[in-house]
Amino acid sequence: MLYKSIHSVFASFALAGLVTPVASATTFPVKPVKIVVNTGPGGLVDLSTRLIAEKMSEKLGQPVIVENRPGGATLIGTRAIKNAPADGYTLLSTAGTVTILPAVKRDPGYQINDFTGIGPILRSPLLMVTSGSGPYKTLADFVKRASTNPGKMSYASGGVGTTTQIGAALFIKQAGLDLLHIPYNGNGPAIPDVIAGRVDTIFEAYSSGAPQVKSGTLRALAVTSTVRLPNLPDVPTLQERGIKDFSYYLWTGMLAPKGTPQDVVSRLSEALHYALDSKELGERFRSDGAEPMLMQPIEFNQFLQQEASYFEKVVTELGIEKQ
Template sequence: MIGRRDLAAGALSLPAARAAAQGNWPDRPVTIVVPSAPGGSLDTLTRLLAEGLREPLGQTVVVENRAGAGGAIGADYVAKSPADSNRFLAGAVHHTILPAVQRVPYDSERDLVPVTDIASSPNALIVPAASPVRTVAELVAGLKAGTVPRDYATGGNGTLHHLTGALFGEAAGVELTPIHYRGSAPAITDLVAGRVPFFFETLPSAAQQIRGGTVRAIAVTSATRAPSLPDVPTMTESGFPSIQVETWYGLLGPRGTPEVVAARLRDAVARALATSPMRAAWEQNGVSGGGKPVADFAAMWRSELAAWTARARSARLSPE
């Protein structure tokens, strides 16, 4: 028969056992949830990172795609996961925009814990290779004259593609209609086919198509020209200084993620990103950086939530 003293000892042993397990984390495979369709920039970078994490973590790292709602479905899945589930979100700037333009079933500040950033990248304004448009000025002229359709591709409602296009339309004085896709990959497919006229896409996703000649980059949204596209002007150079945005990517855990686990994952990411193969992969995909101190990444997360709320108001967008 088990007495009260035995029960108390058993209860006390549970936190100790959990702490020991966390100290040895991970003791089973780790899952990184990509909240978009396979083939987009976030998916591409996450799969490269997952491979690079195998050695420093000593475990298999599984990538799971849960697309939809501009990234909210995957984010909600992670936000509502148990803190000891070994499940993390491959998040991006999109996740600081979402609460400003659509209702999400989780609290972005409370339910997701910033762990570490992994990369950042400028975006490129791309058009189909067959398009006669070669400059931003020509695009605006075509939109105003009606020779270019007044719609544009996005990777989903609430994504950076969506809001950048809305801000561009406002700055150009043209009312544009977003065409939402379930991620970047299907959006680029339709862009290449000429079904949509333009797309503000991240370089990792657009780079292969640009190199292959199926799409044309006519501007980048960074403050300076992208090293991988030195001949492509910035939006500022093209007359639109207000369109200056960057895509950043990072890992987030569910609320209650133990700091010892987050620290271990941060260390593994830093070690992976420091290897020659990962540095080469990041350069090839037109991204850089990663590994900010957690305080910096958490502060950026909070400031981006506030900044994109203000930008959404400026573009007259509100949660639907």
């Protein structure tokens, strides 16, 4: 079943400690490295990249600058890196959306093989949230209302083809529901409408959704992880609530333009692993409900190809038309 495949991929790659990278270029870098984040400031990709960049700078001996380049459902920043010089000085930090958009866009302006992977950063489950003052106290309440009102309830997302939209759509299909999709330009602009009850639900990354759940402005109905989260022990998994074998994670990673020299890729991978091995960052990520991911570049490239193929099948199964 498709819903199992992403979990099996993570089980085989994501949390394995792997061997040290091969020897890196002795002359790289000789100037600052720039990481372009293809989303706006304040989200999971942006915040985690800034933490990683600081640690990578220690290892590389050069400043690592983070620049936000949002827009076009992440396409503007992604295309910019595709066309950047393949010298290791301009990188892309992105969520897994980078492997989804070629399946949902008629002209995304790139394919995943236009990049070479440096490595993943982390993975994080999603929270299914609704208004903290709304009528849905449990997932059962939500499903019952949606089942008796097909097409009348709604779910928000950060846009067609984003990881949050696909996660929600997979749940809706497996639960046998009919909800109206309302896409926004990112999850951030959608959250106020969910809080106000103008949209019934959204799937939100734990790191950005949990503070509002704890403050009471949002209510978490379920989490997409395989087990409950220690920081939200009262929030059940979707599996617990009858969505059989369901697990779904948002992941983030770092890419370079295709053609970047392998010794430079190795040097960058070494710096990324140095950052991810930091006890300080590991504790920070885990406190935010995320798990650091460790892969060598060759394995990350295999993972990217598998993800792209997986989402081609998922998009077809969900009946999402290319835009």
